Amino acid sequence: MSRFKKFFVASCFLGVPAIAILLNQSTPQTHASSQVIASANLQSPAQSQAQTQSQEPEKKPNEPAVPPVEELPQAESAPGPAKLGNDADYKARCHAPGVIRCIGFDTRSEIAGHIMPDSTGAVLPEIDTTVSASGRGSLKFTVPAFSVANSSGQYWTDFADDLSAQFDSLVNGDPKSKYDEFYIQWRQRFSPEMLKPFKGSNGWKQAIIGEGDHPGQTAWSCTNIDLVLENSGQLGMPRMYHSCGVKDDKYEELSIMEGYDAQGSGIFSPQNAAGNGKCRLYRGFAPKFPPCVAYKPNQWMTFQLHVKVGTWYLDNSHKYHRDSTVQLSVADEGRPSVPVIDFSPEKKTGYDLVNTDLGKAKFGKIWLLPYQTNKDGDAPHDKAYTWYDELIISREKIPDPK
Numbered sequence: 001m002s003r004f005k006k007f008f009v010a011s012c013f014l015g016v017p018a019i020a021i022l023l024n025q026s027t028p029q030t031h032a033s034s035q036v037i038a039s040a041n042l043q044s045p046a047q048s049q050a051q052t053q054s055q056e057p058e059k060k061p062n063e064p065a066v067p068p069v070e071e072l073p074q075a076e077s078a079p080g081p082a083k084l085g086n087d088a089d090y091k092a093r094c095h096a097p098g099v100i101r102c103i104g105f106d107t108r109s110e111i112a113g114h115i116m117p118d119s120t121g122a123v124l125p126e127i128d129t130t131v132s133a134s135g136r137g138s139l140k141f142t143v144p145a146f147s148v149a150n151s152s153g154q155y156w157t158d159f160a161d162d163l164s165a166q167f168d169s170l171v172n173g174d175p176k177s178k179y180d181e182f183y184i185q186w187r188q189r190f191s192p193e194m195l196k197p198f199k200g201s202n203g204w205k206q207a208i209i210g211e212g213d214h215p216g217q218t219a220w221s222c223t224n225i226d227l228v229l230e231n232s233g234q235l236g237m238p239r240m241y242h243s244c245g246v247k248d249d250k251y252e253e254l255s256i257m258e259g260y261d262a263q264g265s266g267i268f269s270p271q272n273a274a275g276n277g278k279c280r281l282y283r284g285f286a287p288k289f290p291p292c293v294a295y296k297p298n299q300w301m302t303f304q305l306h307v308k309v310g311t312w313y314l315d316n317s318h319k320y321h322r323d324s325t326v327q328l329s330v331a332d333e334g335r336p337s338v339p340v341i342d343f344s345p346e347k348k349t350g351y352d353l354v355n356t357d358l359g360k361a362k363f364g365k366i367w368l369l370p371y372q373t374n375k376d377g378d379a380p381h382d383k384a385y386t387w388y389d390e391l392i393i394s395r396e397k398i399p400d401p402k
Contacts, residue, residue: 089402090134090390093185098396100165100182103157105139105389106132114157119150125368133187133300133389133401141370143194143204143384148377154369156221158212159393166212166364171311171323174359181308181325184209184366185398186391192297193384195236200376203231204386205369206238209305212364221367224315224356227307227326232270235287236294238303238330239270240341247354248316254326254341255281256349272349273327273342293340299333300389302401307363310345313352322350337400366393 094102103110108127115125128140141152159165159182168177188206198204210226211219224246232239232253240254256269258280265283272279275291295301310323325344331337343351355361368388392398 086402087134093390093392093399093401096394096396096398098183098394099392099398100159100395101157101391101393103391104135104137105391106135106137111139111155115153115155117153119148123147123151124153125155128387131189131387133189135389138189138387138389139368140385140387141368143198143370143372143386145381145383146377146379147375149201149372149375151372151375152370154221154367154371155388156365156367157391159364159366163213163215163364165393166362167307167309168362169309169312169355172358173309173312173355173362177362179395180310181306181395182363183304183306183394183396183398184392185302185304185394186368187300187302187389187401189300189387189389190295190297191385193382194370194386195295195297196381196384197234198372198375198381199379200374201234201372202374203234204372205230206303207305208367208369209307209363210365210367211361214360219365223361224354225361225363227305227353229303229305229328231295235270235281237271237287237289237292238295238328238340240326240328242326242351243354246315246356247313247352248318254343254351271340273339273347293330293338296332300401301333302331302337304329304337304398306397307353308344309353309363310350311352312355312358315354315356320352322352324351324353326351326353331400366391 090102090104093099105111105127111125111127117124123142123144125139125141127137129137131140132138139155143151165179165182166177167179167182168174170177170180173180184207186207194204206229208221208226208228210221211223213219222244224243226242226244228241229238230241231237232241242252242254243250245251253270254272256272258267258269261267261282263283268281269277269279270281270287271292274293279287279292281287306325306327306329308325310325311321313320323345325346326341327339327344328341329337330340343349368391370386390401
């Protein structure tokens, strides 16, 4: 299986992971629908830091380096007037066959008990009633100036409050498991400042999909089965990696190595399905948009992740089955979705999802957060924002928003 190389400005991998935030809730699981914890439930900065652990992998030398995309001067964006979305369309998608959970991020009660603050304990995700894709609000994250990696806190939820919706291999997983395939869709909005470079950062994360909680036991956000969507290397494009440094002792990025240039540097496809497979990343060159798919500011983009677990890969066995599916599609506001990442047996790019805890670890939880590994807290930048709305978890493919 081709390994996705990490690219880092100046000689290291840009963006991989270090998702290991372990940022997670320590309070007993209440399994409310959304995030924005009431102030009475907030923990002190010391408690929050004690629960947050960064497991940054070692940077590897001699990797292709890509210069940051040229940024244009932009004024700080204000939230603007309330944006009324298509409530009927969102409700229709929520009631489609196979849907397990819908979270509209309209009220604080939806997210109470499901957020954690930033490293200082002062910044929290919040419900913003001035901007939404539908309904009366959205989940807003603020990235303050002079903030560190955990700049904005996080939101989490299990796929189901009763922990009944968890997804496993039907080949070598828990014999009692019934489901191996799921879809997750959400809308996300970025301020222009969010798409500017942040000094030192490996790139902000969008979502982590990982192991679900167990009765009386909390699952952390850095587990061996994790799938992570992030702006790796700050290239301004969604990319993915798998496993919190466990699979063959690597954070494995979902990309395909296409060959080498004349200087012997690797040529990679960071979005192997974008632009009919024409998205490439060359040493010394920024990605081209299109064919690569970029983040866009000031609009509600749609992201949908499809996962089907085949045979769990046993760590370091090097016996690959390539029978799992990981697919990402992305849509600009008002446009149909397009395939961006496609690792599937049908495309002859089947993937291997690792699991070191067979019979127990199953997909069943999602974290939303703009965590940025290695972000320089001493570097000034404009305050930045990102918003989430219309989170849907389903056993069947979810239609695009209308």
